[in-house]
Amino acid sequence: MSQNCPHCGRNDAICAQFTEEQKKNGIRIALAGNPNCGKTTAFNFYTGSRQHVGNYPGVTVEKKEGWAQHPEHKVLMVDLPGTYSLTAYSMEEIVTREVLAPADEAARPRAVIDIIDSATLERSLLLAVQIRELGLPVVLACNMMDEARKVGMIIDLERLGKRFGARACATVARSGEGLPEALAVAIEEAQKPCEALTISYGPDLDPVLLEMSALIEERGILTDRYPARWTAVKILEGDSAVRAQVEDRDAEAARIMAAKRAELTAHLSATHDTTPDAVISDYRYGYINSVLKDGVIRKDNTRSRLAISDAIDKVLTHMLLGPVCMLGVLYFMFWATFELGSYPQGWVEDFFTFLGEMLAVAIPEGLLQSLVVDGIIGGVGGVLSFVPLIMIMFVFVSFLEDSGYMARMAYMLDRVMRLFGLHGSSVMPFIIAGGIAGGCAIPGVIATRTMRSEKEKMATMLTLPLMNCGAKIPVFLMLTAAFFAEDQAAIMFCITLSGWAAALIAARILRSTILRGESTPFVMELPPYRLPTLRSVVLHTWERGWMYIKKAGTVILTISVVLWAALTFPTLSDEQAAPYEQRLELIDTQLSAVNMEAESLKQRLEVLEKDSTPEASAERGEGLAKAKELYSRAIELEEEKSAVQNDLASAETRNTVGGRFGLFVEPFFAPLGFDWRTDVALLAGVAAKEAVLSTMGTAYSIGEVDPEEAESLGQRLAADPGWSKTTALALMLFVLIYSPCFVTLVVLKNEAGGWRWLFFSMVFNTGLAYCVAYIGTLVGRVLWG
Amino acid sequence: MSPINLRMLVPGQKANILKINAMGELGRRIRDMGLVPGTQLEVIGKAPLRDPVALRIEGTTIALRNSEADHIMVEVME
Known part of the structure; x- marks a missing residue:
């Protein structure tokens, strides 16, 4: 039988000693904190390799859990997304709330370790206050104490703990100092009864909150999940998620409270020219200031821990040097990725070639051999050979992120990106996707996760496949060599620029139509520069790389088989x-x-x-x-x-489903100068852009085409009367812009959250490609007759 | 000193926040980052294209756009 706790009035299970069952299943402890506070480092310290990374259902916010070591108990550590607050504005904040106060009581964490950047104690406590208001025991892990000590900052932890009503520990997540103690304290606190923090919100709000809490208590609205006062505060803040939950339980009460809020809002606006949420925030900071006053913090104002960071910023965000350095960093990143990546990429390719040859010997010639060797090994191997490149790229991206430079790139480029309805943080996903020839849209789409603004994120995700990715390059190389040999380099450069132009313009179109809306606030922190730890870079890279392998691996297998069948059946009679x-x-x-x-x-x-x-x-x-x-x-x-x-x-290909499709759509693509052979190659390109050349090779009956030595196909096309510079130009533009490859589409579906985006992306990009290629045809006719 | 708009400040200038005029999400974000009335700030730099602007508050660096700075009224300290 569950009873109500004498202290907080909530279900007894929350406040009692651990039950046997909890001990068996693990005691849940949540790890909370602002972005860049060292939370991830702490999580890695606690859980090491015993962690599980996944997604919260329905959203792309990463969910990380792991077993932490504790001498007595089995502890399940839950890593919350980095947030500054617990409002309902970002996915991260909503997810954090869901974890801290879940619908399923058994999943509720027993205590929260709040990792706090000691240098920004005041702002960091804002999150701690809100967690305490939710009624969970909090341990304040004052992190980066080494940095604080170095600049002569002293925090009186005992006094801070006493004033705040939570125990405080000094920690250094990078070395692990103080973290075991923080966990021990959290376990201790989890076994004590706890009471939700109640702070005063002033003479205007307090009476209203009192009335509303009474109503909520009386009707038992959501009291199994949230303290009544918390729900009341959220209603006054205008929190849409909580409002919807309340409406769901008790529509009448929701109406009464909405009326009270409207009345209060009108009153505040008339008398103080302010809003309820501003008042709530003011009182929270007021409470924090009262906690921190007289001697909790002593600091030496002459020394700043940001001195080095500021000196670096003088150069890296300088008006002229800043952009120059940024180009240098990006160029180096790509050079290194492709220089270093080509070796392991070669090994993976060799491995799959070897495997293919082995199986070709083992399996008798025929359809099965063709399915296994050409279909499965060819398809999966082609995708997996990109894994080394992607891993290396992720190492750099993780390094840029963890070091703090990524935030500076967003800062420097925000003004430009905003012209196109994007956000400063759109730059990195674009670059990864091929902003400097040779990226890949798949990690690009995944990289949009770091973006906090929904509309800009969608626009970035949908337009970055227009970049000049590594798999499109062989097509451009072949066509430029065959038709524009004299200025190949210039044309290749123009294609990369066209990718940017197309993506930015497409983003502008999307942001003025289906993704219309105000630009999301930029307001972001520029974290101090830090040298990332090897461990965090490796873990970060591995997490992302593995996600790519898993998604690509499962999807591409199916696609490979389907594509193989489409280009094999029916066979010639x-x-x-x-x-x-x-x-x-x-x-x-x-x-x-x-x-x-x-x-x-x-x-x-x-x-x-x-x-x-x-x-x-x-x-x-x-x-x-x-x-x-x-x-x-x-x-x-x-x-x-x-x-x-x-x-x-060639006749066999023409007879297959794919070939017939090519013939079927031939009249439609005729204005661009493409015949059925090009059409079928473009269809194959939807599976993987690498397939465009090899399929053209088969269709133009010149046998196998090695993408790196495609001269024979080029010569064949140059000699073909149906081909001209104009056709080549149209095809290049079309390949650059049309439907993303299938793996990208699937990743896009997952990240954007719905099949409709997958279909939208296919149709929109192909439509745009058709228009642009047609314009290219007209221009070509004028230029070359 | 009379209250002025945060946008008017030049790098190196220090000021006290008097009032946040932004509503809704923008207001919330600004406050969540510690930009609340009574806080001291210093403009420490501007992006190469003069927008966004970087501020120093309580040991952190916060960047925000000029259009967002418009919502923040400050009093210059000298």
């Missing part, structure tokens, strides 16, 4: 294949005749060699000439044979 087979047979007969003749000639020549008579030498001369003739005849026949084989492959 015997009659359809007959003319090719007959020609092949004929060539084979001729070849074996030539071979037999050559063999007998060789024997005759061997005999003649031993004979030194003039007749013999004359005959030998004749024989040698004949041999030369036979040799060139054999080469001719071999060439003819491979030409017929390629024709057969």
Whole structure:
């Protein structure tokens, strides 16, 4: 039987000793804190490799849990997202609230360790106050104490704890100092009864809060989850999430409280020119100031821990040097990623080639072999070969993030990005996706997670696939080599610029139409520069890389099989294949005749060699000439044979579902100058952009095309009367912009939260690509006739 | 000194926050970052394109756009 706690009036289970069941399942302790306070470092210290990373249901906020070591108890540590407050404005804040006061009582954390950046005690306590108002025991882990001591800052922890009504510990998360003690205190506090913190919100709000809490108590609205006063404060703050929850339970009470809030709002506006949420915030800070007054903090005002950081900023955000350094950093990052990444990428490719060859031997020739080797190994291997590049890129991105430079990039570029309805923090995802030729949209989409503003995040996510990603580059290289050989470098550069232009303009279009809305506030912290720890960079990189492998690995397997089937079935019927087979047979007969003749000639020549008579030498001369003739005849026949084989492959492709699709859409793409072969290659490109070249190769019957040596295809196209500079230009523009590849689409669906975004992205990008390519065709006709 | 807009300050100037005029989300974010009446701030720099602006408050650096600074009234300290 559950009873109510004599202290806080809530379910007994929250305030009692641990039950046997809790001990068995682990005691939940939550880790809270502002962004950049060292919370992640602390979490890694507590849980080491015993952590599990996932997503909170329905949102892309990372959910991290792990087992922490404690001599007596099994402790399940829950890492909350970094937040400054507990309002309902960002996903992170809503998630934090859900974890701290879940619908399922058993999932409620028993205590919270609040990691506090000691240098910003005042602001950091704002979160602690709100957690205490929710009625959870809090341990104040005053972190970065080493830095604070260095600049002569002293915090009287005992007095702070006594005033605040929570115990305070000094910690240094990087070295682990004080963290075990903080956990021990949290476990201790979790076993004591606790009372929600009640602070006064002044003469205007307090009476209203009292009335509202009484009403909430009386009707039992959400009292199983939140203290009544907390709900009342949230209603006055105008918190939409809590309002909806209250409405759900008791519509009448919700109406009464809404009326009270409206009345109060009108009163405050008339008398003090302010709003309830501003008053609430003022009183919270007032409470914190009263906690911190007389001697809790003593600091030496002549020394600042930000002195070094400020000196670095003088250079890195300087009006002229700032942008120059930023370009340098970005250029280095890409150079290093591709220089260093090409080796492991080669190894992965070699491994899959080797695996393919092995299996080709093991499995008899036929459909199964083709499915396994061409379909599965080819498809999955192609995607996994990008893993090393992505991992290296993530190392750099994690380093930039953890060091504090990423925030400076957002700061410097916000003004530019805002012109296009984006946000300063959109820059990094764009760059990762191919802002400097050669990125990948998949990690780019994942990188938008760090963005806190919903609309800008969506706009960034939907437009970054327009960047010049690494998989599109071979197509551009082949076409520029074939049609614009004289200014290849300039054209490649223009393509990268076109990617940026297309993405930014598309973002502007989206932000003025379906994602219309005010720009979200920029207000952000520029954290002090710090040298990231190796451990955090490695863990960060691994988490993201693994997520890519998992998503890409599962999806691409299915896609590979489907694509393989679409380009294999239906196979040619015997009659359809007959003319090719007959020609092949004929060539084979001729070849074996030539071979037999050559063999007998060789024997005759061997005999003649031993004979030194003039007749013999004359005959030998004749024989040698004949041999030369036979040799060139054999080469001719071999060439003819491979030409017929390629024709057969082309006919096979044309007959498949994919080929028929190409033929079906041919009239639609005719204005751009594409024929069915290009269309089917573009279709394959939706699975993976790497497939565009190889499919064109098959369709143009020149056999296998190695993307790195695509000259043969280029020569073939340059000689084709159906192809011109204009067609090449249209195709390049189309490939740059059209539908993202399938893995990107799936990641996009997960991150954006819905299938509709997947379809939107396919249709919008392809539509945009069609328009731009058509304009390219018109321009091409004017330029080159 | 009469109250002026935070946008008017130049790097190096110190001021006291008098009032936050922003409503809703922007107001909340500004307050959550510690920008509340009575707080001392110093403008420590501007981005290369003169927007956003970087402020020093209580041991942290906060960046905000000029359009957001418009909502904050300050009193210059000398």
